[in-house]
Amino acid sequence: MKLQCPGNPLENYSSRREFLYVGLLGSVGMALPQFFGSRAEAAIKQFPQHAAVAESVIHIFLPGGMSHQESFDPKPFAPAEYRGPFGAIDTKIPGIQFGQFMKETAKIADKLTIIRSMSHGEAAHERGTHNMFTGYRPSPALSYPSFGSVVSHELGPRNDLPPYVCVPSVPNEFANSGYLSSAFGPFALGSDPAQGNFKVRDLNLADGVDHKRFERRRTLLQTVDDHFRTLEKSDALDSMDSFYQHAYKLISSQQAREAFDLSKEDSKTRDEYGKNEAGQRMLLARRLVEGGVRFVSLTAGGWDHHDNIKQGIEKHMPNTDRAIATLIRDLDRRGMLEKTLVMVTTEFGRTPKINPTAGRDHWPRVFSTMLAGGGMKQGYVHGASDSLGGEPDQDPVSIQDLAKTVYHQIGINAQTELMSPGARPIEIVDGGDVLDAILANKA
Structure with a gap:
């Protein structure tokens, strides 16, 4: 049954x-x-597991495709039509700059790992998003489980809390359980923590x-x-x-x-994160991993800036920047950062050259990802894009590499094979390598 x-x-x-x-x-x-x-749908082939470094993961997804040039990988010396409308600012990592609206994140860059050479071949929103939530390219024959669902399947609940929570709702169809039972799907809040009348359904x-x-x-x-x-x-x-x-x-x-109760937080902390969608979602994510949730997925802002990228960045970046930096600081001062892996992703980057409508279009060839805590190196930049931000120039990183690294840090061997509905064994991640270069315990 x-x-x-x-x-x-x-x-x-x-x-x-x-x-x-x-x-x-x-x-x-x-x-x-x-x-x-x-x-009941347990792995049919178990490889030796290893000790987890991280106890929880917070996945912050920036939907729409955030421009790497305006965030983690500015090109201040490129021609104006490539450089874009903003300047760059120094960070706590010597010689590394971020986009000028990432002022707060720049101040805690010495706690971060930045990957500047992420790359995949999917230029459509749905396909790029699928990659970043599952570690797989889309397939017409099979629906793959999200990272959170695999974590739920492999590790199960802790402290009477669901193992996988989406804030405030399931952000897309690829955040679900795929070929795994719906038993391993996400628990969604039903309302946004930034709302004044925030209340979680089902509790x-x-x-x-x-x-x-x-x-x-x-x-x-x-x-x-x-x-x-x-x-x-x-x-x-x-x-x-x-x-x-x-x-x-x-x-x-x-x-x-x-x-789930944000009213337990003092007003100073809520103000520090920012009383907006990005701030309150990240604050709730911290509360959830502190309570025992293993995987929290949340979204912040909207980054599909085909037109007037200047206005789009000015609208969404300040709140997102502040919330990310506050989350890292808060986890650190509570002694939680080493046991919590924070991952900031987006479905792809944006075109190197500004288009005729003062925006940037879809560009999956190279983009940036941010990681912090959970055994990652601090103050480290991995890989590089070329001088115009159009191609990987050093150490290209695939979504399979990133997925295997995340699973490795939370104690899941990504070579484990799970059973799909057609009685076909499927590896949690097919291909890729753990990125030893970004791990704190590796040379």
């Missing part, structure tokens, strides 16, 4: 027990995604259902479970029980609910 996540919750439920499950969770106000399932009982009533329904379900276990003798029932127990823990755990 395989747990499904259909559009109609009454479809594909094959027993009275499953029907009761739908009725119960609906009655207590729980519309949880099925990320708490068992590991509270429905109107008219108090805790006594909740416990009575829970006891009723346990009784039904025992009855059908006797009749069916099915191992799948134990798997379903695991889902129930984790779901109940989430809704009843004070610790779990508080991890």
Whole structure:
């Protein structure tokens, strides 16, 4: 019996027990995604695992394709039509500059690893985004799982919290569980933490259902479970029980609910991050990994600047820059940075030359990625683009390289093979190498 996540919750439920499950969770106000399932679809081939350096990952995705020239890889000596509308500023890394609107991130650059030679061949938003969320090129034959879903599958929940959370919502179809069970999909908030009335769905009982009533329904379900276990003798029932127990823990755990509660943060901290979408999303991400979430994915800003890139950068960069820098500082002063891998990505870069509408177009040949904490080198720039920002000039990095490195740091061997629906073994990452050059414990 395989747990499904259909559009109609009454479809594909094959027993009275499953029907009761739908009725119960609906009655207590729980519309949880099925990320708490068992590991029934476990890896079919396990390579030796290694000790994790990072306990959690925060993936900050900048949708639209952020220009590397206006951020981590400015070209101040290029001709004006390539240089763009802004200047460059010095950072805490000697000889390295960022775009002029990255003032706060420049101040903490000595805690960062910057990859300036990311490259892939996908110039369409959807295909580039797929790469950056799964570590795979898109395939018409198979839907690949996101990084967060693989982490959920391999490592499971911790401290009664979902292993994989999207802030504020699932940002795209590629952030889901792919060929893995929907049991390993993300938990989404349902509202934005920057909103004044922010409240996470699924963490509270429905109107008219108090805790006594909740416990009575829970006891009723346990009784039904025992009855059908006797009749069916099915191992799948134990798997379903695991889902129930984790779901109940989430809704009843004070610790779990508080991890999502931004009101627990003092006003000074909230102001430091910025009371805007980027700031409050990153603050909540810190709270979630502090509570025990293994993988948090969030988005910030909009970076598809085909027209008037100057206006676009001026609108989105200051808040994003401030929030990223504050997150790194906050994790560091709490002693969390070494155990939290922060990753800032975007689907591709922008064209070297400014176009006729004062913008830059899609450019996947070379772009930049930022990493911090989680065992990364500090104050290090890996690779380089050429003088116009058009091609990798040194040490090109593929998405497979990046994916293998992230998995390595969180203790997952990316050579592990998982079972796809067609009974075909699929490596977590196919190809690429761990980037030893960017790891702090490597020469």
